[in-house]
Amino acid sequence: MKALLSGNEAVARGAWEGGVHVGCAYPGTPSTEIMEALSQYPEVYTEWSVNEKVSLEVASGASFAGARAMVAMKHVGLNVAADPLFSLSYIGATGGLVIVTCDDPGMHSSQNEQDNRHYARSAKVPLLEPSDSQEAKEFTRLAFEISEEFDTPVMVRLTTRISHSKSIVELGERKEVPVKEYVKDVKKRVILPAHARERHRFVEERMERLRKYAEEFPYNRIEEGDPELGIIADSVAYMYAKEVFPEASFLKLSMVWPFPRELVRRFASKVKKIIVVEENDPFIEEQVRLLGIEVTGKDKIPLVGELNPTRVAVCLGVKKEEELPKPELPHIPKRPPALCPGCPHTGVFNVIRKLKLIATGDIGCYTLGTLPPLNAMDTCVEMGASIGNAFGMQLVMKDDKLRKKVVAVIGDSTFFHSGITGLINLYYNRGITTVIILDNRTTAMTGHQDHPGTGKTAKGEKGREVDLVKLIKGIGIEHVYVVNPYDLKELTEVIKREIEREEPSVIIPRAPCVLLRRGEKFTPMRVIEDKCTGCRVCLKVGCPAISMRGDKARIDPFLCTGCTLCQQTCPFGAIEFVEEK
C-alpha cells in the first residue's frame, strides 16, 4: 500500500516496521512529528522526556535490557545528548539503538546551522542520510539491524526538507522482534578507564568493519551517466543536483560515515571531473580531498543557508544570476511571526518593557518578545540559558540599580528541560535573581506537547504531574508567586517588589496557551470611537488584533480573545467589551 508521508512520519513508520519497542524525544522543530507519529502505534512505548540527554539515557537503558529503542531530536538537541552519545559509542548496543537528528539548514526554526554529520565522525558511529520519505522509512528500519549486527548506536540524519517534505512511500508490515534476555556485562557497560581502553580498541575495529559495509551498502550507489561530469551528493542535495544535472554520472551517498573511500575512488576513476553537492559544511568534500582527488564544492556552493535547485544551478554556472526572474516590486513589509492575540506572555513583556528591565531570555514562543513593539528581551542563547545568564550578569554589575534590573525569563517546558539546574546553581551560589517562569501549561512553539508540569504523557495518558511551586520551594527558594498574566497591575507590583529583594525569587505567570483554548467562545473588545484619541498606545501592546484604521484604533473581532490587555493600557478608557447580542 502507498501513502504520502513526511520524512518524519516515514521515520516513525520505519521504526515501527523494524520492531521498535521504545521511543523517546523532547520536542524540537523540525523533529517533533517523529515521536508524535510513533505515539500512534499501540505496540510502542513512547515518551516526551524532559530533555534530549534523558531521552537517550532512557533509550539506551532499554537497549541494555535487550529492546529496540529510538530517540529523535533537532540538531541542537544532540548537543544536550552528546555526553551519553560519546559513551554509548564505546558501550555499543544490545537491542538496536537509533538516534535520529534533524538538522536545519536555513535556520527556519533554530539558532544555528550546525552540521551533525560531524557528530558521527567524532563519536565514531555510523550515519545514514535519507533523501526522501521512502528512504527515511527504509533507513530507519535498517538502522536497527546495523546497530545490532555491529554493536553500535546508529545515527540517522534528516534535514528540514526531508523531515517536512512529503513523498510517496510503499508501506510494509511490522516485524516483531523479541526483547533479548538481559545479560550482565560490566566490561561492556561500565566504562571504567580499564574497560574503556578495551572498548576503544573495539570501536576502531568496528568502524573498519562498518567502512567495508558502507562500501557495499546498496544505497551508496553509482548511477552511470555522462563520464565528463561526476556528482557526489547526499540527503536532499542529491535531489537538487538530479534536477540540475539529469545527464551526469552520480555517486549517491546514503551512508556517509564511515566514509566509503574505495567506492569514491572507483567513481572518481570513471569520471573526468567531480563536483560535491552538499548542504552545510564540506563534510564529504574534505573526505574526497583526503583521497587526493580534486573536487569542486564549497568554493562554489555556499556554506550559509539552504540550497534549492535554482541555487545549485546558479552556483555551478548552469544558469546565470541575470537570467533569473527579477520582478519589479514595491517595498514589501516583512511578516515576522508574532505572539498570538490573547497570548498569556504578552502582558509580562509589556511590564518588562515598561519597567526597563534587562531580561535574559530563553527558547520558546516567548523569544518573540524580542521583536518590536515589545523589545523586551536582551539575550537568548540556548535551552535553559536564561537563569545562568542572569546570575552571571548580576555577579559583575557594580551598580546596584542596574543589577536589580536583571530578570530571567523562561518557559515552563524549557524550565523542566534545563532551567532547573541553573536555578539550583543560583540558589546555592547566593544569587538574588528574579526568575519569571512563563507557565502556559504546554510546549507551545513546537505544537503543544505535554511535559512534567501538565502530567499528561506522549500517549495522551495520565502520568504524574510535577508541582512547579513545590519543586522550587523544595530547592529552598522561599519567594515563589503564581500570578495572573492578564492582570497588568498585579504583574507590575509583584515584579517591582521581587527585583528589589536581596534573595532569589520566582514569579510564575500562569494561564494556558491561548491556542489550547480553541473552540472557546470569546467575547471580543471594541474601540469606542468617540473616546479614542488615536494616541497609538494600544499598538504598543503587541497584539496582532489591534491596528489603526485612519486615525482611530480598531480591534479585529475575529482575532480578539477579550484578554483586556489593551483596555488596561488605554489611557482614555476607550476600549470596552462588545455587548453580547
Add this chain to the structure above:
Amino acid sequence: MTKSIVICGVGGQGILVASDILSLAAMYSGFDAKKSEVHGMSQRGGDVISTVRYGEKVYSPLIGEGMADIILGFEKLEVLRNLSLLKPDGKVIVTDTRLDPLPVACGLDEYPDDVIGWIKKNVSDVHVVDAVKVAVELGNIRVTNVVMLGALSGHIPEIKKEAWEQAIRERVPQKYVDLNLTAFERGCNIS
C-alpha cells in the same frame, strides 16, 4: 514534465491542508508527487509557503526562483513576496485578501497600494477570485482554502475530479467533508 505549484499566505489560513489535498490528488491521479513546507516558528502569524510538485518522476520537493508554473495566493502581499519563484510564462491565482503584518498594524511599516496591480504589472496571466466571499456564503470562512483549490482545478485538468474528491475526503475531518466538497465545487465554478 514536472509541474510546480506554490501555495502561499499567512499562518492559520489552511495552506498546509490545501497543499496536502493537492499532493494527494496528484498521487491519486497516478503521478509521482512531492511537497515541501516548513513548520514551527513561522506559523505564529508569519508568512507560510508550501510547494507541490508532480509528474512522471519528481526529484526535488523544493523549488527556487523561476521554477513555479502557478502561484496560488491566499493573501495578495504574499504573492508579491514570492513572485520571483514564478516562471516567465507562469500563472497567478489570487484572492483579493489583505492581512496586515504586525509591523504594518503597529504603524512601523506600510502595506503597499494596489498590490493586484503590481502582480499584473509582472504577470500577464492573473486570475483574481473572491474565494473568501464564497466561503462566507457557505457559512465558514475556514473553507476558503478549499474554494481556492476548486479555482485552481480548472487550470490543472490532469488532476482528475475523483482524485480531488478522494483527497478531500481523506484529509479533512469527517464532519466537514460535505462542506468542503461543496466549497470545492463552488471554487470550480468561480474560475
